[in-house]
Amino acid sequence: MNTYTYYPGCSMSATGKAYAESLETVAKVLDIRLAELDDWNCCGATAYFSVRETLSHAISARNLALAEAQGPGRDVVAACSACYLGLNKTNKYLKEFPELRKRVDSALDAGGLKYDGSLEVRHILEVVVKDVGLEKVAALTTRKLEGLKVASYAGCQMVRPYGFDDSECPVLLDNLVRAVGATPVPFAMAARCCGGSQMMTNEDAALRMTKNILLCAQDAGADVIITTCPLCQMNLDAFQAKVNHAFGTSFNIPILFFTQLLGLAFQVKPLGIERGVAKPGPALARFIS
Amino acid sequence: MKNPVIGVYVCHCGSNIGSVVNVPEVVEFAKGLPNVAVAREHKYMCSDPGQDVIKKDIKELGLNRVVVASCSPLMHEHTFRKACESAGLNPYYFQMANIREQVSWVTTDKVRATEKAKVVLVGAVNRVVEHDPLFVKSVPVTPATLVIGGGVAGIEAALQVAASHTQVHLVEKEPSLGGHMARFDKTFPTLDCAACILTPKMVQANTNPFIKVHAYSEVIEVSGYVGNFTVKIRHKASYVNNDKCTGCGVCITKCPERGIPAEFESGLGNRPVYVAPDAPQHGKKPKDTFGKRPAIYTPFAQAVPNKPVIDRDNCRYYTTGKCRVCEKMCEPGAIDFDQKDWIEEIQVGNIIVATGMKTFDPTPMKNLGYGRIPDVYTGLEFERICHSSGPTEGQILTWKKESPKAIAIVHCVGSRDDKHHRHCSRVCCMYSLKYAHLIKEKLHNCEVYEFYIDMRCFGKGYEEFYSRLLQEDVRFVRGRVAEVSDWGIYPEEKGRLVVRVEDTLAAQVRRIPVDMVILSTALEPAENADHLKHTLHMSCSSDLFYLERHPKLAPVSTATDGIYIAGACQGPKDIPDSVAQAGAAAAQAIGMIKRGVVEIEPTTAHIEESMCTGCQICIPLCPYTAIRRNEEKRIAYIEGALCKGCGTCVGACPSGAAQQWGFDDRQIYREIEGVLAAK
Numbered sequence: 001m002n003t004y005t006y007y008p009g010c011s012m013s014a015t016g017k018a019y020a021e022s023l024e025t026v027a028k029v030l031d032i033r034l035a036e037l038d039d040w041n042c043c044g045a046t047a048y049f050s051v052r053e054t055l056s057h058a059i060s061a062r063n064l065a066l067a068e069a070q071g072p073g074r075d076v077v078a079a080c081s082a083c084y085l086g087l088n089k090t091n092k093y094l095k096e097f098p099e100l101r102k103r104v105d106s107a108l109d110a111g112g113l114k115y116d117g118s119l120e121v122r123h124i125l126e127v128v129v130k131d132v133g134l135e136k137v138a139a140l141t142t143r144k145l146e147g148l149k150v151a152s153y154a155g156c157q158m159v160r161p162y163g164f165d166d167s168e169c170p171v172l173l174d175n176l177v178r179a180v181g182a183t184p185v186p187f188a189m190a191a192r193c194c195g196g197s198q199m200m201t202n203e204d205a206a207l208r209m210t211k212n213i214l215l216c217a218q219d220a221g222a223d224v225i226i227t228t229c230p231l232c233q234m235n236l237d238a239f240q241a242k243v244n245h246a247f248g249t250s251f252n253i254p255i256l257f258f259t260q261l262l263g264l265a266f267q268v269k270p271l272g273i274e275r276g277v278a279k280p281g282p283a284l285a286r287f288i289s
Numbered sequence: 290m291k292n293p294v295i296g297v298y299v300c301h302c303g304s305n306i307g308s309v310v311n312v313p314e315v316v317e318f319a320k321g322l323p324n325v326a327v328a329r330e331h332k333y334m335c336s337d338p339g340q341d342v343i344k345k346d347i348k349e350l351g352l353n354r355v356v357v358a359s360c361s362p363l364m365h366e367h368t369f370r371k372a373c374e375s376a377g378l379n380p381y382y383f384q385m386a387n388i389r390e391q392v393s394w395v396t397t398d399k400v401r402a403t404e405k406a407k408v409v410l411v412g413a414v415n416r417v418v419e420h421d422p423l424f425v426k427s428v429p430v431t432p433a434t435l436v437i438g439g440g441v442a443g444i445e446a447a448l449q450v451a452a453s454h455t456q457v458h459l460v461e462k463e464p465s466l467g468g469h470m471a472r473f474d475k476t477f478p479t480l481d482c483a484a485c486i487l488t489p490k491m492v493q494a495n496t497n498p499f500i501k502v503h504a505y506s507e508v509i510e511v512s513g514y515v516g517n518f519t520v521k522i523r524h525k526a527s528y529v530n531n532d533k534c535t536g537c538g539v540c541i542t543k544c545p546e547r548g549i550p551a552e553f554e555s556g557l558g559n560r561p562v563y564v565a566p567d568a569p570q571h572g573k574k575p576k577d578t579f580g581k582r583p584a585i586y587t588p589f590a591q592a593v594p595n596k597p598v599i600d601r602d603n604c605r606y607y608t609t610g611k612c613r614v615c616e617k618m619c620e621p622g623a624i625d626f627d628q629k630d631w632i633e634e635i636q637v638g639n640i641i642v643a644t645g646m647k648t649f650d651p652t653p654m655k656n657l658g659y660g661r662i663p664d665v666y667t668g669l670e671f672e673r674i675c676h677s678s679g680p681t682e683g684q685i686l687t688w689k690k691e692s693p694k695a696i697a698i699v700h701c702v703g704s705r706d707d708k709h710h711r712h713c714s715r716v717c718c719m720y721s722l723k724y725a726h727l728i729k730e731k732l733h734n735c736e737v738y739e740f741y742i743d744m745r746c747f748g749k750g751y752e753e754f755y756s757r758l759l760q761e762d763v764r765f766v767r768g769r770v771a772e773v774s775d776w777g778i779y780p781e782e783k784g785r786l787v788v789r790v791e792d793t794l795a796a797q798v799r800r801i802p803v804d805m806v807i808l809s810t811a812l813e814p815a816e817n818a819d820h821l822k823h824t825l826h827m828s829c830s831s832d833l834f835y836l837e838r839h840p841k842l843a844p845v846s847t848a849t850d851g852i853y854i855a856g857a858c859q860g861p862k863d864i865p866d867s868v869a870q871a872g873a874a875a876a877q878a879i880g881m882i883k884r885g886v887v888e889i890e891p892t893t894a895h896i897e898e899s900m901c902t903g904c905q906i907c908i909p910l911c912p913y914t915a916i917r918r919n920e921e922k923r924i925a926y927i928e929g930a931l932c933k934g935c936g937t938c939v940g941a942c943p944s945g946a947a948q949q950w951g952f953d954d955r956q957i958y959r960e961i962e963g964v965l966a967a968k
Contacts, residue, residue: 167653168655168656168660168772169655186774186775186776188774188776189776212778215778216776216778219776219777
């Protein structure tokens with residue numbers, strides 16, 4: 001059994017609760033142990049980096065320092081794409097920019113902490129696809145999701161700029177979809193921004209971006225969109241009604257975390273599917289029982 | 290040895306040296322140095338009066354050593370050596386002190402510059418005392434020339450050399466001469482039919498009694514040195530006896546294997562065939578021959594030589610053991626399944642490399658959709674779509690065989706891009722304009738968009754061609770294309786391709802629906818350029834094209850004497866420039882053949898036999914493969930004509946057996962002592 005230091009981040013206990021539940025359930029089946037980082041704090045979040053750069057790196061580095069002490073040599077795994085990006089960015093910047101490193105080190109030192117830069121930060125999708133492997137995922141599948149058309153939405157932060165997948169045409173999620181017997185649909189918007197936190201500050205712009213993603217999935221005939229990020233899931237799901245209102249559309253596309261899709265194929269529970277706002281259509285519903 | 294009598298000459302080089310270095314002071318200083326009989330200054334030592342001063346002093350004062358303190362030896366060492374020689378002094382009794390590039394140009398403080406000039410001068414005066422007379426050797430030149438690459442540059446070089454009535458071997462790796470130009474429809478900016486101007490030259494090359502065309506062949510080994518190269522050519526087995534083959538083409542029409550993507554049609558044959566969703570499903574699937582060729586083929590109708598070859602990897606006889614249809618059909622009995630590759634060895638005096646280029650594969654640029662979206666084409670593919678002998682017979686049709694209503698041409702794909710190639714590929718702006726014109730000519734109502742960063746129309750008549758296109762209702766959008774998507778948001782985009790681009794002149798992001806996208810891809814060195822580089826011991830510049838000896842003054846020479854480069858193997862180039870370079874390279878080759886001998890610099894390395902331990906460290910280090918092993922004596926020896934005097938072996942030899950004429954330890958130590966002792 002592989003053990004990873006798991007960094008949940010703030011969304012996983014709130015809007016991404018279904019992600020947390022399904023991940024916990026699926027991790028057991030996949031035989032991976034996610035040891036939650038004790039006393040973790042905010043990842044620094046994408047927005048903060050452009051406001052106060054050093055401070056945001058210091059916040060992020062605190063998590064890495066804790067992880068190094070609690071699980072030396074273990075990879076740090078995040079499920080939220082924003083957390084993955086933030087932690088990864090700090091991890092790389094500390095190696096690349098000695099000046100920043102000096103300042104962050106002194107901040108950590110004030111709190112009695114220290115980070116040597118020995119860890120790798122990874123996304124849970126990478127762990128599932130590369131460490132566990134598609135063959136094992138296929139072997140663990142007890143009910144093939146045959147006939148289910150899936151739009152794989154990787155979003156922007158997981159694949160840029162430190163992506164482990166192609167940043168323009170990501171393929172790993174599609175491969176995973178095939179492994180559980182479902183059918184990936186051609187999805188031109190797979191790596192486009194969902195609007196992110198603009199949904200709070202510039203709703204008009206964000207709604208238009210979300211609308212285009214939903215429209216692309218609908219055009220492709222998708223029964224469901226799967227995501228790897230709590231923020232993407234929230235924008236696409238919780239704001240779907242608002243999109244419909246603003247653009248006169250009538251989308252009703254369920255937005256699942258990829259871990260929920262795996263759970264359906266493994267026939268395990270709980271997966272938190274009932275927490276979704278857009279309700280599953282018949283194509284998806286037949287696998288939920 | 291006679292006592293050294295040295296003359297020292299310090300040059301002002303106009304104000305280049307004189308304005309920084311106090312020349313009279315250096316001259317006074319020189320007069321006090323041991324063995325110096327005379328020291329003088331001159332405004333321009335390289336001028337005739339300057340040289341005359343040296344000559345006069347040699348004769349009247351009996352100088353037997355000369356030192357000139359001036360510019361880099363690269364500039365004028367030859368000039369001063371000649372001056373010494375004409376006054377009866379061995380030219381290698383001359384030494385140059387560089388007080389321009391290494392002193393006046395890089396030192397601003399006048400006092401320190403003057404002191405440094407003195408230091409450099411003492412080194413030279415000290416060194417020249419130890420000089421020995423050396424003699425230039427002459428070796429005869431084999432009056433034959435090898436041209437590698439049968440594209441337009443190679444053909445031109447071969448024809449020009451052959452015009453001097455000397456033997457030329459023209460080696461081409463494909464079954465036919467012609468290169469890239471044979472695939473082109475029209476040429477910019479004159480819109481000549483490319484085949485109409487190229488094929489006569491191909492025929493001339495093939496029928497010229499002084500040119501031996503080695504098609505479907507490769508150069509695998511080159512040894513020897515300037516004037517005397519031995520070249521091994523591998524003739525690939527074509528499984529067709531060219532002496533018997535009449536070129537009738539029956540084998541080609543009868544070959545049952547017809548689905549091999551044709552190299553000549555660029556990538557067109559690689560696309561899956563389009564099947565309409567409502568097409569009847571019954572019956573046998575129609576054969577897909579779009580951009581395909583049979584297993585026995587000539588690349589194109591006007592191939593020269595017109596002899597087919599069998600593609601062994603795809604031939605049914607070789608893959609399944611059954612077929613031999615071509616053999617049965619061939620009346621003269623030319624098919625020979627037992628043919629093997631064979632090696633030919635030839636002797637030549639010069640080598641002209643004209644291996645050309647290939648185009649960048651845009652598949653890694655996922656945002657542009659090549660390889661994923663069938664209606665995204667490379668420029669070379671579109672060239673074939675436009676061409677009357679291409680798979681669409683010159684009709685511009687989309688993948689679904691429909692007439693496009695709008696076409697996007699994307700410039701700088703892979704060029705001027707830090708992720709791929711930093712260089713500008715030079716020809717793309719122009720061929721993109723040519724495509725726009727050809728589209729407008731064939732489809733009057735088709736919208737054409739050119740997405741460019743800068744328009745670079747540098748050649749004769751090119752800017753005029755651009756102006757003409759501006760009048761032809763072509764839409765020019767300045768901006769780098771962000772994405773080509775096959776999913777449209779708006780009704781007018783549905784079922785079409787959408788080009789997303791920042792229009793940097795209108796300052797807005799645009800979405801432009803089109804039906805076809807042409808990527809103007811970068812030019813790269815040819816596939817086997819790197820391999821050939823090692824075979825010929827050439828160098829490449831950072832863009833991986835072959836490196837010329839001097840970017841301005843020796844653009845077709847290489848660091849290796851007797852090896853020249855022409856055409857796009859040296860850098861992206863259009864047809865006129867390629868042809869001009871081919872002519873220049875041919876002139877160099879003819880010049881050497883006409884001279885009949887080459888002079889070999891005597892400052893080469895040699896092995897002191899008594900000191901060589903036979904350790905062989907030097908052999909693999911030599912970049913010119915000039916060092917061999919004498920098996921009998923178990924020591925190394927250096928082929929003088931191959932040695933370029935780089936000194937690598939001298940530095941590496943652990944026992945000091947490798948020494949270089951004109952650079953032996955005695956001379957170098959004396960120079961260093963001089964530099965260190967001064968001051």
